[in-house]
Amino acid sequence: AVVSTQSGHYGRDNSFYQDTSQNKAKGTGVAVYVADYLNAEKIKNLGGCLPDVESLFVCITLQSNPNPLTCGVVYMPPYGNFETFLSEFNHLNNLLPKSNVQILDDFNLDLLKINFRSGINNAPTQFEDSFMQAGLSPVISIPTHRREGCKPLCIDNILTSNPENVILSGTIDTLTGDHLAVFEITNIHIKTESKKEKSTDCDSALIPLLRS
Numbered sequence: 001a002v003v004s005t006q007s008g009h010y011g012r013d014n015s016f017y018q019d020t021s022q023n024k025a026k027g028t029g030v031a032v033y034v035a036d037y038l039n040a041e042k043i044k045n046l047g048g049c050l051p052d053v054e055s056l057f058v059c060i061t062l063q064s065n066p067n068p069l070t071c072g073v074v075y076m077p078p079y080g081n082f083e084t085f086l087s088e089f090n091h092l093n094n095l096l097p098k099s100n101v102q103i104l105d106d107f108n109l110d111l112l113k114i115n116f117r118s119g120i121n122n123a124p125t126q127f128e129d130s131f132m133q134a135g136l137s138p139v140i141s142i143p144t145h146r147r148e149g150c151k152p153l154c155i156d157n158i159l160t161s162n163p164e165n166v167i168l169s170g171t172i173d174t175l176t177g178d179h180l181a182v183f184e185i186t187n188i189h190i191k192t193e194s195k196k197e198k199s200t201d202c203d204s205a206l207i208p209l210l211r212s
Helices: 082-095 123-133
Strands: 002-006 015-017 030-034 039-042 054-062 065-075 101-106 156-160 166-172 181-186 189-193 199-203
Touching: 015 054, 030 054, 030 065, 065 082, 082 123, 101 181, 156 181
Parallel strands: 065 101
Antiparallel strands: 002 030, 015 030, 039 054, 054 065, 101 156, 166 181, 189 199
């Protein structure tokens, strides 16, 4: 399991944290938590904390799969500059592998507002063009954020380079805030070692959950 969240240190061995923006009490500080049975390492050149985009990526090595999984978090603050965010997002995509990639988080871009009419190119449409050109597909197409008196939004998502491996995806109402948790269960063959050095096969569930 891989969990993406914003803020909170839980003291796990497989916990990875990004720096937080100065002078911001909330809406900053991304993290990735990886199950203890997976080997994970932070990718230093794919992470950063800027006013308009925060990112953090880890490389997960699978014993039974020669191709590692690149899993990351990319976050645009609610009042971030979209043009700067898009430029940094495109730069990250140029550095990422072409397969076995998962990008999770709150992009603060409502994919329900993608405009298919010719000649109109709003920010969500530009964002979609960007990740589609990078070979990434969203697994969430329903509202992920709701607040009383406001229109539901689809601003949290998971972008994957291998949509054919997705078994199930959706949202979970955690009853802790305006955001719904988004999750994806994907078919990745993993071989794990028990304490008695016996091996078992299992599928990994990539479940990004719980933003505070």
